[in-house]
Amino acid sequence: MNRPIAANLEIRTTKDGDRIACRACGHPLAPAGDAWKRHAVLRELSMNGAGGKAYTGAQEALLRQFACPGCGVLLDSEMALPGEPFLDDIVRA
Amino acid sequence: MDPITFSIIRHRLFRVIDEAVITLKHVSGSAITNEGHDLMVSLYRADGSLLMGGVGFLHHLTSAAEACKAIIRRFKGQINEGDVYLLNDPYTAALHTSDIYLVAPIHHEGKLVAWSACFVHVYDIGAMNPGGFSPESQDIFTEGISSPGLKLVDRGELRQDVLDTLLNMVRSPEMVTLDIRSMIACNNVAKDRMLALIRKYGYATVDEACAVLIEQSEKLLRSRLAELPDGQWQSRQYMDVKGETAKVCLTMTKKGDRLIFDFSGSSPQSKYALNCTKWASLGGLFAPLFPLLCYDITWNEGVIRPITMIAPEGSIVNCTRPAPVSVATVGAIQSVNNAACATIGKMLAASEKYRTEATAVWHANHFAIFMFGTNQRGGLSIGILTETFAGAGGARTFADGVDVGGEIPNPISRMANVETMESTFPLRYLFRRRLPDSGGPGQFRGGLGMEIALTPHDAPDGGLHYVVSGKGAKYSMSEGLGGGYPGAPNRYVWVHNNEVADQRNIDPSFALSLEEMPGRTEDISWGVFPLMGKDALYVAWNGGGGFGDPLERDPEQVRIDVDGRFVTREAARKVYGVVTDAKGIVDLAATKALRQEMRFARMERRAAE
Known part of the structure; x- marks a missing residue:
């Protein structure tokens, strides 16, 4: 049985063991219990104007978007300055 | 018993x-x-x-x-x-x-x-x-x-x-x-x-x-924690003061019936007064924990026992004497609070049972402007613009955040009406309203923050002064959840309208927006400033974080947002991928095609490294 671990992520049992997968398309990303963001597709936007007219401020601040390589659905977002490590969220299997 | x-x-x-x-x-x-x-x-x-x-x-x-x-x-x-x-x-x-x-x-x-x-x-x-x-x-x-x-x-x-x-x-x-x-x-x-x-x-x-x-x-809290999945969740907050950026880093680890909040990696204590002490950080992390994890549990010593905090000494979250801390409650404490809200929200979202209790970060950035000066009766008035308490709700996993919905650490916060403020200070409000696009986009949108503009009115000294402790003018602080965007950052603008060089010197009283105001604009954020003559002060503040992918938002809901001025037409297209015709009606086929194109564009980017 699939177990949700975030808005668009779940743990699926596959022939290779339990995997973190996209809830929308089932695309496997990483072994359960691992940091998964390195296996997603990253897009970095300037925060300036990212969400619309009210988003003023630092040009250097980035909106990192982590998307599913299988279907393009957004799996997570985080704001970061360049060079900052990813925010790693790890749910133990 | x-x-x-x-x-x-x-x-x-x-x-x-x-x-x-x-x-x-x-x-x-x-x-x-x-x-x-x-x-x-x-x-x-x-x-x-x-x-x-x-x-x-x-x-x-x-x-x-x-x-x-x-x-x-x-x-x-x-x-x-x-x-x-x-x-x-x-x-x-x-x-x-x-x-x-x-x-x-x-x-x-x-x-x-x-x-x-x-x-x-x-x-x-x-x-x-x-x-x-x-x-x-x-x-x-x-x-x-x-x-x-x-x-x-x-x-x-x-x-x-x-x-x-x-x-x-x-x-x-x-x-x-x-x-x-x-x-x-x-x-x-x-x-x-x-x-x-x-x-x-x-x-x-x-x-x-x-x-x-x-x-x-x-x-009860230990039982609840035992029901939630084990794991670790991270959050990071940036605060900008006069060109310097400080950060609060949090790794929250949940194991069995215990929670550990570790702030290692946070910046060293600052020369500016946004630091906080150890006891303040502890309070800051409990402020969202009480309502999010203990909404049906009495808030007392029993809730404190399963919680451990690690706050490195000499850091911005555990400063040492004599570091200044006067801005702490809207500085490091609020960032501790935001980070704890974000990690608890992510932990709740990882649980099938508690998913509906999860929330993106609410009102993450008090602007806490204190006005002071001689009032219209000749006395001294000092006081906060209570709009600072009028925060925005973070989006939930099933609904939008509440517009101007308050804040998590104070369940009874509210703002005074305009007339109260105008009777307390020699001021006139040009407008006070919700700020379009300020709520973090997502399948469910963050609640909107607001914008206000003020000018002096009936002031014996020609105006008054104000103290602004506005970290957060550069960085969004209301984190999103599950792909939702953070809410918009704050903005503080001094509109100069009575300088000799400016021959227009037009009364700004009827300006309906910042763009309509006469005079030169200057973004400010930290210190004491005058509000004199025909100058104006414009303040815009953050919306709540969004939840989920904005491309998953119901297009009809986006149309309603545009009609209600919650979201601009530009953001509807650029962020939500919703196409409308000249009458504002959603073109479903064009919307579907645009969203597919936007998803493909995401997939063409490089893999995260």
């Missing part, structure tokens, strides 16, 4: 606090207390441990417990029936000097049986800058009166010499004395009602109920 008696006593304890809060509001004369509800009342056990946390700013619940314990240590053998103690030193227990704790022992038949404690943000504390938030301070010594504990009322008698000494060091002593007397009255009511409860049920029964209540809370 008898469950009916236990239940009645538990509810009576809630009512003791409710009545004490009402007293506090009725006696205090300042808008920050009785309009903004920047206050707290709670009850504590004889040893100072939290018995019953009340509403108001929740980050004070644990700090006031430490204040009670500090008084117990300092005044050992001298604590008498009818005493009231004052404490506001941040390096002892308080959050910043202007949030004064008044704690009072409750005796029954000569025995110390409990404490009541309360705070208000007093009208002034004698810091460099009026109102308490003192961005120009370089150390704690310039942040006003700071007491690690003094006896203000001795066996029921006010120590007038002590009060007069305090009042001699603050601006507007007549308002500060009202604040202090409101807290004395509040503690008196709490004591009277507690003693009535003890008289009715007997001390032994009430004491047993209190002990059971704490055990019950601990058991």
